[in-house]
Amino acid sequence: MDIPQDFLNTLQHAIPVIKKHIEEGNPISIITHNDADGIASGSIISKTILRLGGSFKTTVEKRLDDQVLKKVLDEKPKIVVFTDFGSGYLENIGKTFNEQDVIIFDHHLITGEKPQNVTQINPLENNIDGSREIAASGVCYLFAKTVDIRNRDLANIGLIGALGDQQDKGNQKSFTGLNTFIEEEALSYGLLKKTVDLIFYGYETRPIYRALAYTTSPFIPGLSGREDNCVAFLNHISIDIKKGDKMRCLSDLTEDEKKRLFSALSNHMISQGCDSSSVHDIIGTVYTFKNEAPSTPLRDGREYSSLLNACARMNRPSIGISICLGDRNESIKEAEQVVDDYRRKIGTYLDWVREKDRIKELSSIYFLDAGFEVDENIVGVIASILQGQGILKDLKPIISAANSNDGTIKISARGADAIIQHGLHLGKIMQEAAEQHQGSGGGHDVAAGAFIPQDKINEFIKSVDEIVSRQSTI
Numbered sequence: 001m002d003i004p005q006d007f008l009n010t011l012q013h014a015i016p017v018i019k020k021h022i023e024e025g026n027p028i029s030i031i032t033h034n035d036a037d038g039i040a041s042g043s044i045i046s047k048t049i050l051r052l053g054g055s056f057k058t059t060v061e062k063r064l065d066d067q068v069l070k071k072v073l074d075e076k077p078k079i080v081v082f083t084d085f086g087s088g089y090l091e092n093i094g095k096t097f098n099e100q101d102v103i104i105f106d107h108h109l110i111t112g113e114k115p116q117n118v119t120q121i122n123p124l125e126n127n128i129d130g131s132r133e134i135a136a137s138g139v140c141y142l143f144a145k146t147v148d149i150r151n152r153d154l155a156n157i158g159l160i161g162a163l164g165d166q167q168d169k170g171n172q173k174s175f176t177g178l179n180t181f182i183e184e185e186a187l188s189y190g191l192l193k194k195t196v197d198l199i200f201y202g203y204e205t206r207p208i209y210r211a212l213a214y215t216t217s218p219f220i221p222g223l224s225g226r227e228d229n230c231v232a233f234l235n236h237i238s239i240d241i242k243k244g245d246k247m248r249c250l251s252d253l254t255e256d257e258k259k260r261l262f263s264a265l266s267n268h269m270i271s272q273g274c275d276s277s278s279v280h281d282i283i284g285t286v287y288t289f290k291n292e293a294p295s296t297p298l299r300d301g302r303e304y305s306s307l308l309n310a311c312a313r314m315n316r317p318s319i320g321i322s323i324c325l326g327d328r329n330e331s332i333k334e335a336e337q338v339v340d341d342y343r344r345k346i347g348t349y350l351d352w353v354r355e356k357d358r359i360k361e362l363s364s365i366y367f368l369d370a371g372f373e374v375d376e377n378i379v380g381v382i383a384s385i386l387q388g389q390g391i392l393k394d395l396k397p398i399i400s401a402a403n404s405n406d407g408t409i410k411i412s413a414r415g416a417d418a419i420i421q422h423g424l425h426l427g428k429i430m431q432e433a434a435e436q437h438q439g440s441g442g443g444h445d446v447a448a449g450a451f452i453p454q455d456k457i458n459e460f461i462k463s464v465d466e467i468v469s470r471q472s473t474i
């Protein structure tokens with residue numbers, strides 16, 4: 001796999017812009033998106049600037065709006081870099097920063113015309129699939145390596161965003177497209193190891209019962225987040241959790257034991273209402289980061305990515321950035337605490353959803369109105385879990401809504417991969433429906449979001465249902 005030349009050229013365009021400001025001693029203002037991909041992306045650019053001898057300030061934001069742009073402008077930067085968002089907000093960015101240089105590293109839908117002062121690096125411009133084949137962290141990594149070959153040590157971080165954005169949609173949960181280029185590099189530099197197996201976090205480092213309990217994607221009802229239940233579950237199928245004094249890891253199991261574990265898990269998941277495709281999701285390509293200490297949650301690529309995601313959702317993104325920049329002391333302990341709290345919160349929310357029939361089925365969508373019951377930062381995660389478990393039997397996207405403290409409603413839309421074959425693009429649908437009701441929306445085909453005024457929720461949902469009905473060929 002090679003990088004297409006035209007994409008390589010756009011990466012080149014951004015280099016002199018950054019170097020010029022570093023030479024002039026201007027601090028670089030980096031604004032990044034509040035998720036695993038955003039944190040990884042912002043960190044890669046920060047590290048690249050640091051290594052060029054420049055100074056920077058990295059800020060994490062949930063979304064781009066005029067308020068955020070104004071806040072950045074008030075700090076009077078000479079150059080602003082947006083990572084993992086920006087392409088959906090080109091015109092306002094151009095208007096706000098008309099005297100500054102702006103660089104955007106993104107892989108989301110591009111809306112509007114690119115203003116003169118903006119350098120945009122978005123694989124979609126080069127006909128590369130930004131939903132599946134490369135995330136913002138990958139774009140930032142390729143840029144970092146174009147700046148200086150020594151930045152190749154960041155290859156694993158370049159893949160973290162792809163795992164966070166669920167781009168592991170190839171055979172056996174593997175990467176496709178440009179992500180495989182980054183993967184090949186990481187393998188050849190000795191940073192990465194690939195194995196196909198049960199994908200529970202801590203494949204070769206954690207006691208089995210803990211690996212089971214720690215994994216939240218797929219979310220296994222009754223086992224995810226419940227170490228006690230996992231111990232009982234393993235006992236029940238006669239898999240020893242210890243050998244002598246030593247706790248056994250998944251990699252220590254015999255083939256026979258692995259088969260037994262897989263079939264017991266399948267039966268358990270089916271009995272909990274999960275569908276067969278979500279059962280198959282527990283096997284896949286395991287990405288082991290060989291440059292990380294075996295005892296840490298950073299050793300497993302998916303776990304590293306979900307740790308960053310937890311930091312973002314729990315409003316502690318700076319811990320994630322410290323880790324990506326190389327802090328291996330305090331930050332890891334803090335992050336593990338954040339992950340614990342996060343997992344507990346998800347469990348509580350899922351219990352709330354299941355307590356009553358909270359999910360309404362409309363003609364073409366499912367709708368979960370969480371009000372103030374679910375944190376707006378986490379409502380999308382809940383939608384993904386509900387969608388991924390296959391508990392929603394129809395091939396309809398799920399739209400979830402949570403009230404935000406700023407008077408808006410945060411909307412998350414998630415769909416099964418199969419909906420794309422039926423002609424749906426949730427990002428475009430969110431954009432269209434939100435614009436009809438004084439909100440804004442966008443995103444990828446199977447995962448998207450929107451913000452709308454609080455009094456518009458019913459009309460908004462009605463519009464979404466109508467648009468999906470109209471566009472869908474189901």
Ligand SMILES: [Mn+2]
Pocket residue numbers: 037038084107135136161165
């Ligand atoms: Mn992303």
